[in-house]
Amino acid sequence: MSGAPRAQAEHVFTWVPLSEQERWLSRRTGGLNLYLRIKTLNPDVVQLCSLEQLPLGFVLKALNSCRVVYDCREDMASALFERHKRLPKWLRRGIFSGVRVLESLAARQFDGIITADPGVYELFSAMPAERRVICYNAALLKQFPANYPPIKERKYDVAVLGSMSSLRSGTQDVLDALAVLSEKGMAIRLLLIGQPENEMEKEIDRRIHKYGLEGRVYCTGLLSHSDVPAVLAQARVGVVPLLDYPKFHRNIACKAFEYMACGMPTIASDLPPQRLFLTPEISSMYPPGDVQALAKAMRNMLSDHDRIAQMGDLARASVQAEWNGEREQEKLRRFYAQLLQLPPRSVRR
Numbered sequence: 001m002s003g004a005p006r007a008q009a010e011h012v013f014t015w016v017p018l019s020e021q022e023r024w025l026s027r028r029t030g031g032l033n034l035y036l037r038i039k040t041l042n043p044d045v046v047q048l049c050s051l052e053q054l055p056l057g058f059v060l061k062a063l064n065s066c067r068v069v070y071d072c073r074e075d076m077a078s079a080l081f082e083r084h085k086r087l088p089k090w091l092r093r094g095i096f097s098g099v100r101v102l103e104s105l106a107a108r109q110f111d112g113i114i115t116a117d118p119g120v121y122e123l124f125s126a127m128p129a130e131r132r133v134i135c136y137n138a139a140l141l142k143q144f145p146a147n148y149p150p151i152k153e154r155k156y157d158v159a160v161l162g163s164m165s166s167l168r169s170g171t172q173d174v175l176d177a178l179a180v181l182s183e184k185g186m187a188i189r190l191l192l193i194g195q196p197e198n199e200m201e202k203e204i205d206r207r208i209h210k211y212g213l214e215g216r217v218y219c220t221g222l223l224s225h226s227d228v229p230a231v232l233a234q235a236r237v238g239v240v241p242l243l244d245y246p247k248f249h250r251n252i253a254c255k256a257f258e259y260m261a262c263g264m265p266t267i268a269s270d271l272p273p274q275r276l277f278l279t280p281e282i283s284s285m286y287p288p289g290d291v292q293a294l295a296k297a298m299r300n301m302l303s304d305h306d307r308i309a310q311m312g313d314l315a316r317a318s319v320q321a322e323w324n325g326e327r328e329q330e331k332l333r334r335f336y337a338q339l340l341q342l343p344p345r346s347v348r349r
Helices: 020-029 032-041 051-062 076-083 089-109 118-124 171-183 198-211 225-232 255-261 291-302 305-321 325-341
Strands: 045-048 067-072 112-115 132-134 156-161 190-193 217-219 235-240 266-269 283-286
Touching: 020 032, 020 051, 032 051, 045 051, 045 325, 051 067, 051 089, 067 089, 067 118, 067 325, 076 089, 089 118, 112 118, 112 325, 118 132, 132 325, 156 171, 156 225, 156 255, 156 291, 171 190, 171 198, 171 291, 190 225, 198 217, 225 255, 235 255, 235 291, 235 305, 255 266, 255 305, 266 291, 283 291, 291 305
Parallel strands: 045 067, 067 112, 112 132, 156 190, 156 235, 190 217, 235 266, 266 283
Antiparallel strands: none
């Protein structure tokens, strides 16, 4: 079920569109308004892709309706704790604990768990290993063909894909680093891909005017996913500037996979998830929040276009060999095939 505007068949999948009212109710009823629709469809498995839908999963399991899988895309407890800074800390701690309890119950009752990161996978240790899988949100090779321009012909020096939803994403550090390099006579052209939210948009504008970066920072605004590869491939180096928050100690920055798919090396803040696949041959890491170190990494990398090109080729080869969405899709197919061979888990009463 999805918010697709019309039903359509794609390979073996049939989209079942939900109305605006159904989606609105789903967010406020824990997905329980969808129970009768699911019973009518009579699926073998229901995959829940939102924390808000966990109550629906508990009801489906209690009534032995079907197998239930929870697709937990991030460390939800930490994300909510950090996202709602305006709430009192005691209330945010309560939300954090409540989410941990709900997900712990899901691990004990549901039939499977899908995560996108090893750090999140570890949170569901109560789920038997044969019922858990890590499917990385890697770029699809068919969406990122290797027809990008050579490094020397690219229009922008540095790109940041996304990371503009809040100040905790670190994009402001990239602008500060550009200012550091500008003072040393190095003019960097920055490409920001995405639509900044209100607070971030104001901060970006403030820094551009403060540092005199007009004409050197280009923001695309909202792009469709299909347009991202061609736009991203106009830059030489990708940056992952995430700050040192608990959530980012568990969640992989998926933008790095897309940089690699475009034949770009990556400069990333040194946080555990990125160390899994960003090797020194294709990346440079710096301490989170250290603007001087980020500026130094940018200067060192951008001073040698031949080296950037070599690193980008190795990054692309790594994507083709291992870190690609096609491989992860096949892993997910195998996971479901295995899951359907296992007996449904019973809910202890």
